[in-house]
Amino acid sequence: MGEITLTKIKKSFGAVDVLKDIDLEIKDGEFIVFVGPSGCGKSTLLRTIAGLEKVSSGEIEIDGKRVNEVSAADRGLAMVFQSYALYPHMSVRQNLAFGLENSNMPKTEVAERILEAARMLEIEPYLERRPGQLSGGQRQRVAIGRAIVRRPTAFLLDEPLSNLDAELRVSTRAELAALHGRLGSTMIYVTHDQVEAMTLAHRIVVMRAGKIEQVGTPLDLYNTPANRFVAGFIGAPHMNFLAGEVTELQNGAATLATSGGHRLLVPFSGHSLSVGDKLTIGIRPQHITLANDPGSLKVKVRLVEALGSETVIHADLNGEKLLAVVPGQKLISPGDEAHFSVAGAPLHLFDRNGLRVKGC
Amino acid sequence: MTAPTPSPTLTERLGSLLMAPVHLLMRAIDIPLRAVQKAAGIGGMATVFLAPNMLIFGIFVLLPLVINFVYSMTGGTAFFLTERQFVGADQYARLFQCANYLDPMSCQEDAFWTAVGNTFWFVVLQVSLMILTALITALILNRDLAARSFWRAVFFFPVLLSPVVVGLIWKWILQRQGLLNFGLYQFGVEPYTWLTDRNWTFVATIGVSLWAHMGFYALILLAGLQAIPKDLYEAAEMDGTKPARVFWRITLPLLMPNLLVVVVLALIRAVQIFDEVYVLTGGGPGTSTLYLTQYIYETGFASALRNPGLAAAASILMGLVLVVLTLIQLGIGQRGEKKGKR
Numbered sequence: 001m002g003e004i005t006l007t008k009i010k011k012s013f014g015a016v017d018v019l020k021d022i023d024l025e026i027k028d029g030e031f032i033v034f035v036g037p038s039g040c041g042k043s044t045l046l047r048t049i050a051g052l053e054k055v056s057s058g059e060i061e062i063d064g065k066r067v068n069e070v071s072a073a074d075r076g077l078a079m080v081f082q083s084y085a086l087y088p089h090m091s092v093r094q095n096l097a098f099g100l101e102n103s104n105m106p107k108t109e110v111a112e113r114i115l116e117a118a119r120m121l122e123i124e125p126y127l128e129r130r131p132g133q134l135s136g137g138q139r140q141r142v143a144i145g146r147a148i149v150r151r152p153t154a155f156l157l158d159e160p161l162s163n164l165d166a167e168l169r170v171s172t173r174a175e176l177a178a179l180h181g182r183l184g185s186t187m188i189y190v191t192h193d194q195v196e197a198m199t200l201a202h203r204i205v206v207m208r209a210g211k212i213e214q215v216g217t218p219l220d221l222y223n224t225p226a227n228r229f230v231a232g233f234i235g236a237p238h239m240n241f242l243a244g245e246v247t248e249l250q251n252g253a254a255t256l257a258t259s260g261g262h263r264l265l266v267p268f269s270g271h272s273l274s275v276g277d278k279l280t281i282g283i284r285p286q287h288i289t290l291a292n293d294p295g296s297l298k299v300k301v302r303l304v305e306a307l308g309s310e311t312v313i314h315a316d317l318n319g320e321k322l323l324a325v326v327p328g329q330k331l332i333s334p335g336d337e338a339h340f341s342v343a344g345a346p347l348h349l350f351d352r353n354g355l356r357v358k359g360c
Numbered sequence: 361m362t363a364p365t366p367s368p369t370l371t372e373r374l375g376s377l378l379m380a381p382v383h384l385l386m387r388a389i390d391i392p393l394r395a396v397q398k399a400a401g402i403g404g405m406a407t408v409f410l411a412p413n414m415l416i417f418g419i420f421v422l423l424p425l426v427i428n429f430v431y432s433m434t435g436g437t438a439f440f441l442t443e444r445q446f447v448g449a450d451q452y453a454r455l456f457q458c459a460n461y462l463d464p465m466s467c468q469e470d471a472f473w474t475a476v477g478n479t480f481w482f483v484v485l486q487v488s489l490m491i492l493t494a495l496i497t498a499l500i501l502n503r504d505l506a507a508r509s510f511w512r513a514v515f516f517f518p519v520l521l522s523p524v525v526v527g528l529i530w531k532w533i534l535q536r537q538g539l540l541n542f543g544l545y546q547f548g549v550e551p552y553t554w555l556t557d558r559n560w561t562f563v564a565t566i567g568v569s570l571w572a573h574m575g576f577y578a579l580i581l582l583a584g585l586q587a588i589p590k591d592l593y594e595a596a597e598m599d600g601t602k603p604a605r606v607f608w609r610i611t612l613p614l615l616m617p618n619l620l621v622v623v624v625l626a627l628i629r630a631v632q633i634f635d636e637v638y639v640l641t642g643g644g645p646g647t648s649t650l651y652l653t654q655y656i657y658e659t660g661f662a663s664a665l666r667n668p669g670l671a672a673a674a675s676i677l678m679g680l681v682l683v684v685l686t687l688i689q690l691g692i693g694q695r696g697e698k699k700g701k702r
Contacts, residue, residue: 052594073600085591089613098609099599150599 001063002028002154002186004049009058011041011048011210018044020210022058026154026188031180033189035197035233036207042190043158045207049188050156051075062153073102078147082159084139086131092118092142093127096149117145120182137168144179154186161196173199194234198222206230223346228354231282237312239282239348240322246277256281256349260318262297266347270359273349279357282348285312288324290332291341297322301336315340425679431672439668451673472674474647475655478562482651483630486566490626491619494574498581499611512582516575526572527639531555534564534640555641558648565637565649572636573629577622584618585611617693624689628682652678 009022018041026032034042047053049060051072060067067075086095093114100110118124121141131139140160147155160176161169177200180187191197197204198218206213206221206229214226218234225231231239244264248255254268256279264281273279299315299322306329313324315338324340332338349357368376400408427441432451434444459466464473501512518526533539534554541551554560588611596606612619634653637643643650643658656678660671 050598052597071600072597077598079595079598081591081595083589083591085589085595087592087595087610098596098601102600102602102605146595 002026003061003063004154004186004188005059005061005064006045006049007059007061009045009048009060010056011044011053012056018210019048019055022210022212024205024212024215026186029184029186031177031187031189031200031202032205033191033197033201033203034205034207035191035194036213037233038192039209040207041210042192042205042207046079046156046158046188046190050077050079052079076153077156078150078152078154079156079158080143080147080160082162084131084143084163086139086142086146088131091128091130092123092134092145095131095142096127096146099146099150113149113151114145117148120148120179121145136164137172140164140172144176148183152185154188157187157189159191160189161191162193169196176200195236198234204234206233224356225282225348226356228280228282228350231348231350231356235284237285237323237325239284240288241350242281242283242317242320242322244279244281246273246275246279249273249275254349258297258317259320260297262317263295264342264347265295266349268349268357268359270357272351272358278352280350280354282350283322283342283345285323285325287342287345288322288326289341289343289345290324290326290330290338291343292339293341293343295343296339296341299338299340301332301334301338303334304330304332306330313338428672429676431668432676434669435667436669437666444669447669451669452677454670455673455677469670471647471650471659472655475650475652478647478650479631479633479652482562482566482633483627486569486630486633487623487626489566490570490574490577490630491623493570494577494581494622495619497574497578498585501578501582502585512579515578518572519575519579521572523572523635524639526568527636530564530568530571530636531640556645558645561641561645561649565633565641565651568636568640569630569633573626577626580618580622580625581615584615588614620689620693624686627685631678631682631685 004024004026006022006024006026009019010017011019022045034045036042044053048055051067051070055068062075062077087098090098096114096117097110100113114127115124118127121144123138123141123145126134126138126142131142134142140163143160157176161172164172173196180200189196189200201218203215203217204221205215208229214221214230221230221234225234225239228241232241243259244256246254247257247263249268252267252269254266254273256264256266258264258281266281297317299317301313301315303314305312305314308329310328311326311330311332313326313330313332315322315324317340322340351357396408397405430441431444433446433448434441435447435450436444438444455469455472457468458464458473464470464477467473497515501508501515505511521529531538536551536553536555538554540554545551552560554564592610592614593606596610601609632653633651634657637649637651638654638657641649643654652674656671656674659674660666660668
């Protein structure tokens with residue numbers, strides 16, 4: 001079992017509130033990712049679950065039991081640190097055994113567990129080496145191995161891939177996903193990399209300034225971001241935002257005027273809009289096409305990044321920046337004028353407070 | 361169109377003004393240095409740059425060492441080497457001339473062997489206590505104490521004092537009409553003559569030298585403790601490691617390089633102990649706190665029948681002990697490094 005429930009978690013360091021009213025239910029076996037910009041409190045939240053930080057108020061329950069006062073060691077969780085935190089003077093085997101020896105486990109069982117984890121992670125040949133003699137990727141596996149041998153109810157991973165190079169990060173990411181499939185344990189993973197979050201998570205928790213902005217599956221967050229922050233944070237490159245105003249509402253559609261005078265038609269079935277409302281219009285760069293149809297946006301091209309399979313166009317629309325990612329290779333260069341079409345593109349509307357407009 | 365060059369700010373002007381003499385100097389030495397390089401070649405320039413330092417080292421370290429060795433082979437009371445007669449290894453033989461090697465009092469130079477014995481026990485006790493107290497102090501100062509900087513300063517301040525000042529301060533405290541007896545008297549304890557009791561003076565020299573130097577070693581150990589990543593302790597906490605095991609299995613092994621440095625420095629300095637003890641007890645009462653350096657000083661310079669040759673021989677022997685101690689440290693250090701790489 002590995003159900004974790006957080007209720008009204010608050011954490012302050014002096015006068016600074018780092019976590020504000022966090023409510024979250026993590027199901028058994030779930031792979032959940034905390035994502036957010038630096039300083040949003042995601043690591044602190046992980047550390048409070050681990051028991052390395054005490055909460056200022058609120059309840060932490062693991063499998064239905066309140067664990068606020070339970071020490072880190074007795075919560076049955078294992079943590080993988082960003083720096084790996086391997087003991088540099090011990091061999092890999094000693095590193096893996098260290099935690100098990102604390103509980104006076106019989107030596108044969110310690111050896112068995114180490115062997116099992118080492119085989120699973122393919123670190124058997126390095127068991128007698130010291131961390132200093134291993135590559136970053138190997139060290140990372142040892143750090144995960146140290147968590148695995150303890151057979152915890154849940155794994156807590158604090159940015160475990162951030163010290164690896166780009167290529168290794170991609171392959172280790174896939175291995176982590178496979179490992180989760182094999183172990184079936186609850187995993188809580190902290191990252192600031194939204195690609196990691198999208199590829200690994202069952203559910204993503206997007207955090208900002210100590211608060212949860214949205215919890216949902218990766219595609220939920222991508223398709224229906226709850227607010228402008230989530231919309232901008234999830235998806236690469238980031239979503240484009242244009243200032244707009246409602247000019248007409250009829251026949252299940254809203255007509256919006258951009259600051260440059262362009263008109264955009266958005267399907268709308270709710271009652272929360274009225275003519276004259278000022279809005280922010282969100283358009284994902286991938287949803288823009290190059291076409292000169294009525295209603296397309298006339299832009300000036302500033303920069304073209306030809307990636308081969310796709311072309312990233314940085315453009316300027318009456319002083320507002322607009323980014324388009326179009327498939328294939330385009331004959332277009334900086335200084336050119338182009339037409340960005342958003343016909344049929346899902347447009348996201350956010351009100352003055354940055355919240356998603358219901359019904360669009 | 362190029363942007364107009366911005367006029368220099370006040371700081372920039374001040375900077376170039378200050379740098380002007382430096383530039384001038386660089387230009388002045390440029391020409392002779394080029395000439396030297398032409399003569400010595402690129403490879404020889406390292407030697408050229410090292411030469412001033414080597415010269416100072418030669419004059420103030422190497423040469424005295426050699427002269428001292430020559431002195432140890434001469435006899436008589438004269439100071440000038442030219443007026444002294446060559447006696448070969450006589451001085452060394454004199455130091456080692458004993459009727460019974462198990463009884464220092466049977467040796468011709470019984471004071472030398474008393475000093476060696478005193479120094480040996482002083483080093484053993486002082487260094488062990490030094491390591492222990494410095495380690496405990498560093499461990500405490502590494503915690504989240506209130507006013508941590510204040511406490512760090514408190515323990516470090518004695519290091520800044522001149523040894524003579526240290527000796528005088530403690531003399532004022534320990535003498536018959538001193539601060540300690542005054543304090544004890546308030547609690548009804550009779551004054552005691554701490555500095556004339558053989559056992560207490562020995563304890564006092566150890567205590568005073570601990571007080572004077574402990575801050576320095578604690579600082580080295582504190583730096584080592586702070587270099588141990590906090591993550592390791594958190595990982596140990598997650599694993600449910602008991603505090604004693606954390607200390608023995610994590611803190612101590614990772615502190616070992618610093619601890620080694622401290623052991624060697626403390627050993628060398630303990631063998632050389634002189635100034636504060638000389639001021640505090642003068643080696644007495646009797647010869648109870650006569651240590652090796654004081655014996656050498658008094659034999660060579662201060663006694664009525666001064667014998668610079670004998671003092672030089674004793675100092676060479678003491679130097680040999682220090683060389684052995686340093687070599688042991690280097691050996692252990694290198695073994696530790698190899699172990700770390702393996």
